[in-house]
Amino acid sequence: MITAQNLTKKYGSQIVLNLENLEIPKGQSFGLVGNNGAGKTTFFSLLLDLIQPTTGHVENQGIQVNKSEDWKPHTSAFIDETFLIGYLTPEEYFYFIGDLRGRNKADVDQLLASFEDFFHGEILGQKKYLRDLSKGNQKKAGIVASFIGNPEVVILDEPFANLDPTTQIRLKAIIKDLAERDRATILISSHDLLHVTEVCERIVVLNKGEIVKDIQTSEETLKELETFFGG
Amino acid sequence: MFKRFVSLQWKSFFRSSSFGKSLIIKLVMLFFGLYMLSAMVGLGIALYFILKKIFPDQAPIWMLSQYLLYWVLAELLFRYFMQKLPVMDIKPMLSMPIKKSSIAHYILGRSGFSVYNLTALFLFVPFCIVLLYHGYPVVNVGPWLVSMFALVLCINYVNFLVNKNDKAFAILAGTLLILFALDYFQWVPVREFFGPIFHGLYQYPIMVIVPIALALATYYINFRYLKNRLFLDASLKTKSKEAKTSDLAWTKRFGDMAPFLQLDLKMIWRNKRTRAQVFISLLFVFYGLIFYGQDQFASMMPMLAFLGIFMTGIFLTNFGQFIPAWDSSYYSMMMSQNIPLRKYLESKATLISVSVVVMFLLTIPYVYFGWDALAINFACALYNLGVNIPVILFFGSFNKKRIELDKSAIGNMQGTSATQFLIILPVLGLPILIFTVFYYLISLEAAVIILSLIGIIGFALKNRLLDAITEKYRTKKYGMIAGFKEKEG
Numbered sequence: 001m002i003t004a005q006n007l008t009k010k011y012g013s014q015i016v017l018n019l020e021n022l023e024i025p026k027g028q029s030f031g032l033v034g035n036n037g038a039g040k041t042t043f044f045s046l047l048l049d050l051i052q053p054t055t056g057h058v059e060n061q062g063i064q065v066n067k068s069e070d071w072k073p074h075t076s077a078f079i080d081e082t083f084l085i086g087y088l089t090p091e092e093y094f095y096f097i098g099d100l101r102g103r104n105k106a107d108v109d110q111l112l113a114s115f116e117d118f119f120h121g122e123i124l125g126q127k128k129y130l131r132d133l134s135k136g137n138q139k140k141a142g143i144v145a146s147f148i149g150n151p152e153v154v155i156l157d158e159p160f161a162n163l164d165p166t167t168q169i170r171l172k173a174i175i176k177d178l179a180e181r182d183r184a185t186i187l188i189s190s191h192d193l194l195h196v197t198e199v200c201e202r203i204v205v206l207n208k209g210e211i212v213k214d215i216q217t218s219e220e221t222l223k224e225l226e227t228f229f230g231g
Numbered sequence: 232m233f234k235r236f237v238s239l240q241w242k243s244f245f246r247s248s249s250f251g252k253s254l255i256i257k258l259v260m261l262f263f264g265l266y267m268l269s270a271m272v273g274l275g276i277a278l279y280f281i282l283k284k285i286f287p288d289q290a291p292i293w294m295l296s297q298y299l300l301y302w303v304l305a306e307l308l309f310r311y312f313m314q315k316l317p318v319m320d321i322k323p324m325l326s327m328p329i330k331k332s333s334i335a336h337y338i339l340g341r342s343g344f345s346v347y348n349l350t351a352l353f354l355f356v357p358f359c360i361v362l363l364y365h366g367y368p369v370v371n372v373g374p375w376l377v378s379m380f381a382l383v384l385c386i387n388y389v390n391f392l393v394n395k396n397d398k399a400f401a402i403l404a405g406t407l408l409i410l411f412a413l414d415y416f417q418w419v420p421v422r423e424f425f426g427p428i429f430h431g432l433y434q435y436p437i438m439v440i441v442p443i444a445l446a447l448a449t450y451y452i453n454f455r456y457l458k459n460r461l462f463l464d465a466s467l468k469t470k471s472k473e474a475k476t477s478d479l480a481w482t483k484r485f486g487d488m489a490p491f492l493q494l495d496l497k498m499i500w501r502n503k504r505t506r507a508q509v510f511i512s513l514l515f516v517f518y519g520l521i522f523y524g525q526d527q528f529a530s531m532m533p534m535l536a537f538l539g540i541f542m543t544g545i546f547l548t549n550f551g552q553f554i555p556a557w558d559s560s561y562y563s564m565m566m567s568q569n570i571p572l573r574k575y576l577e578s579k580a581t582l583i584s585v586s587v588v589v590m591f592l593l594t595i596p597y598v599y600f601g602w603d604a605l606a607i608n609f610a611c612a613l614y615n616l617g618v619n620i621p622v623i624l625f626f627g628s629f630n631k632k633r634i635e636l637d638k639s640a641i642g643n644m645q646g647t648s649a650t651q652f653l654i655i656l657p658v659l660g661l662p663i664l665i666f667t668v669f670y671y672l673i674s675l676e677a678a679v680i681i682l683s684l685i686g687i688i689g690f691a692l693k694n695r696l697l698d699a700i701t702e703k704y705r706t707k708k709y710g711m712i713a714g715f716k717e718k719e720g
Contacts, residue, residue, distance in 0.1 A: 045563075048563075048567040049566070049567070050567060072567070072568065072569045073569050076568075077567055079563065082560060082561055082562070082563050082564060083561060083563065083564035084561060084564070085494070085561050085564070086560060086561075086636070087501040087636065087637075088494075089474045092477075092497070096493070096494060097568070099489070099490035100490060100568050100569045100570055101569055126474075127474050128474050129474045131637070132474075
């Protein structure tokens with residue numbers, strides 16, 4: 001369970017995020033949509049204690065993230081390419097993350113094997129450093145790395161951007177699977193309304209830092225979102 | 232067309248991000264630039280007199296000729312690291328209606344004016360002026376100067392040809408070492424063999440056509456090579472070396488720290504800037520040679536303390552001052568991953584400790600210049616281990632400037648701020664001050680013992696100090712993350 005109370009973030013006089021009360025129950029797949037500057041990445045950064053809130057705080061399974069580091073073992077994230085270590089090969093990167101999360105090589109290999117389709121032969125055994133991979137392939141590596149060590153909370157910022165169509169479809173299946181089988185709480189932000197309505201049970205629309213819609217996903221959700229953003 | 236190219240070049244220089252840096256750094260760079268320039272000119276002027284003094288019964292130009300081969304090889308080696316053909320800049324021009332041959336001429340021609348070539352000019356022109364002043368005939372000196380510049384250009388263009396190849400480096404370095412060894416141990420008189428050849432350039436002015444022809448030839452080969460490869464997928468592609476996955480299993484014995492140590496080792500080895508720093512640090516082992524041998528320094532104990540701190544701590548300062556900015560490009564990941572900050576810092580401390588020990592071991596041969604040197608170096612190494620490592624880690628918490636790892640090391644001020652200049656005082660100044668005070672108040676032995684003791688005390692308090700430093704990093708975390716995200720223009 002993730003809760004944000006009276007959470008605001010101001011830069012100067014500009015309010016970039018203002019959440020009165022947001023609760024994300026354990027095991028929910030949660031989608032965050034909004035135009036550029038709506039505060040999606042700001043919220044995720046606050047959740048990961050990468051920036052300081054102006055007021056309020058975030059709790060991750062009862063742990064206040066800016067007070068204790070105990071949320072780290074059960075939380076993992078891929079926000080952008082700054083989460084990758086450019087001078088490692090993808091394998092080394094996965095093993096490194098594995099080391100941090102108490103998984104040995106065999107565990108990591110086993111997990112990676114299940115993502116063979118997703119990698120499409122472009123990640124493993126390429127004899128390339130991560131910095132030399134294409135943006136899409138970097139993203140694939142980063143996303144899979146965030147699944148290492150059975151995290152209970154997975155945070156993915158714009159996971160569909162830069163991916164080719166085949167990979168986008170595979171990623172949707174993976175995320176759904178993760179939510180259903182592992183009961184992981186998954187937080188996704190996206191500009192792609194179709195994808196996000198497909199994988200998320202609940203969708204929150206942010207506009208200029210405020211929650212303007214909070215919807216349990218249904219048949220009509222996509223229409224509703226399209227009308228909102230189109231109008 | 233060329234006029235337009237030149238104006239592009241002009242803009243790229245004055246609009247480059249290094250010009251947008253803070254005033255202090257600009258001033259410091261200007262100072263270093265001027266310093267290097269005047270050092271070159273000074274050396275050019277002094278060269279004649281130095282040679283005259285060392286070899287009173289030989290003509291300076293003759294002696295210089297004997298060493299020119301080493302200069303050529305060393306310069307090639309130096310440039311192998313420093314100078315790359317700047318092909319990437321022309322990418323936007325490929326799709327424009329510009330002839331490929333003029334693009335190729337442009338990049339090659341422009342490289343002829345690089346700083347590396349100009350420094351040679353600053354050395355040889357003053358030297359030649361001194362020669363002329365001492366009555367050497369213009370008909371000899373003039374063409375010789377031209378020859379030298381042609382040689383510089385040759386080096387310039389040969390470098391671009393061999394630069395693509397790692398073997399070339401090994402061959403160059405090998406040749407240089409072997410020739411020097413052959414010469415030094417007097418197995419083969421290398422200098423006597425090549426000396427006359429280079430001296431011929433002076434003696435017979437007509438010979439100037441040889442280096443000129445060589446320069447033109449290397450230019451032409453480069454031109455041909457480049458012209459046929461001006462495609463996105465050929466020479467313009469930044470080549471990505473084949474990556475090898477390595478697990479560095481031997482680091483496992485460090486337990487919890489192993490993943491971080493592995494990461495640091497890979498970082499150092501796989502990025503230009505860090506790798507260059509290791510090489511530079513290793514080279515500084517020879518720094519002592521300049522001072523120990525000279526009588527006026529050998530008895531100056533504070534100078535020896537400086538050498539000790541400096542030589543055993545060169546990697547400590549070079550690498551340590553930029554912790555944790557080395558990890559800046561992925562710092563937000565490090566901060567949100569399951570990483571205890573303490574372990575992270577501990578592994579950095581271990582890495583630097585190893586470097587201090589290695590540097591100390593490498594300086595042991597200086598015992599040749601007396602036991603004092605060894606004792607002082609030992610005390611300095613202990614001080615570096617116990618005090619300077621925590622100090623440098625502490626100052627690291629003030630770092631907020633991003634470092635792009637794959638940029639080259641030389642003249643790279645990225646990540647530099649006032650902190651870096653402030654660090655010098657406690658790291659270098661304090662131990663020397665302590666040493667000097669006790670040396671003059673009591674004795675050399677006392678100074679050595681005090682310095683060692685302080686080091687040992689620091690070492691004993693290591694855990695406490697690291698705890699405090701960790702706390703410091705924790706409170707500075709948000710500023711660091713924000714700072715590391717800012718890319719320079």
